[in-house]
Amino acid sequence: MTIDDYDDVIALMKQTPGISLRDADSLAATERYLQRNPGLSFVAVASGAVVGCVMCGHDGRRGYLQHLLVQPAHRRAGIASALVERCLAGLASLGILKTHIDVLQTNALAQQYWAGKGWKLRTDIHRYSFTRSGDANA
Template identity: 35%
Template sequence: MHIRSFEWADYAAVTAVWQASGREVVPRAELAAKLTRDPELFLIAEVGATLAGVVMGTYDGRRGWILRLAVHPAHRRAGMASRLVSELESRLAALGCPRINLLVLPDNLDGLRFWQALGYLPMPDVLCTKPLAPPA
């Protein structure tokens, strides 16, 4: 397994991993905006010539966020997700990031167990969100 930063040539394979994992595909425009900030925090994992896993992180100067982690079902249970997270944590630490946050849906028990095994603790915070209309 080889982990490296995302390149635009990977986009179709990344969307295939997201779709196979039941994840929403991040549109090109949103991804382009994210990549202007911290492209080194969008990682892919390859097995041979196959893109099999992806993790997207970001850092705002105060907190790191893990926004999306997905491993193709054919490559699960081989430690790929843990290795992707470990590499992302290393890159965030190198940027001086003191804490990493992430969101897990409360009914995602497997996800909660995975993140807790990596040392992420559930917090009683209340998530608030507000969708914004695109500029006119």
């Protein structure tokens, strides 16, 4: 994925139920993210159109996936698994062997997907967030 894919990726996100877009998904923020995590985010293209994407980054110790999605017409073809594997291989090449993804509690389809792929639901931690601006959409 490059910043040139931004418009197509955002359009795909907007048409996908369960995906939450925030101010942090702006063009400028996405460009910073891609520059900070080069070669770790990917798009899937079919017939010249973006049909899937995943964003991947790390903090130096742990990997993080965001926004894995595939258009419904292209699901069940291994695209999501291939996108995730590319991310995990890229992280492993950096020595990062543990990766997390946040899934909204209301996104049952994503929860089913990740559990079916062997990812473990963490019940031993709670995620706390702080937004400096107080803007709930940050």
